Amino acid sequence: MQEKPVPNINGDSSEFWSGCAKHELRFQKCEDCGHIRWPASVICPICHSRNANWIISTGKGRIYTFVVYRVAYHPAFAKDIPYVVAVVELDEGPHLLTNIVDCPIEQIKCGMPVEVMWKQINADVCLPLFKPV
Ligand SMILES: [Zn+2]
CATH class of the missing domain: 2.40.50.840 (OB fold (Dihydrolipoamide Acetyltransferase, E2P))
Known part of the structure; x- marks a missing residue:
């Protein structure tokens, strides 16, 4: 029987999936404008800053x-x-x-x-x- 597809974990999303393994829902938060974003990305879609940290939802x-x-x-x-x-x-x-x-x-x-x-x-x-x- 065919298996369900699973998420493709990459460099951007690995922090999110590491959090899920610990039952933590983690999202990136822009250090400049405060926007909390999903999916994870290198650049803030609001202010284009590259500075971000991770918060736990x-x-x-x-x-x-x-x-x-x-x-x-x-x-x-x-x-x-x-x-x-x-x-x-x-x-x-x-x-x-x-x-x-x-x-x-x-x-x-x-x-x-x-x-x-x-x-x-x-x-x-x-x-x-x-x-x-
Ligand atoms: Zn921003």
Whole structure:
């Protein structure tokens, strides 16, 4: 059986994924304008500064938008149907593409408060998923 695709960890994103392994949701914060960004990048998209550090998110936010998958477009996801793919707006600002779990699909709505939970995928990758608060 075909396996699910896993994130491609590179130099920009390795700090994020190292944080996930420790159950910390880390985002870059621009040292010049304060913008907290995702995905990680060398240059701030707001002020073009190269100075940044990393903050740890509270892991709390709201569902910005979502879709219910009722068709498996990849065979490895067939057993998960139906499942929810969502954009979660973290309290610190970043918008993260993720899954909503531990909630009946008919109860999911935009603006719903959610918090991060963790799913270990393999030795290297622990995914941040979200559930209702
Ligand atoms: Zn900036």
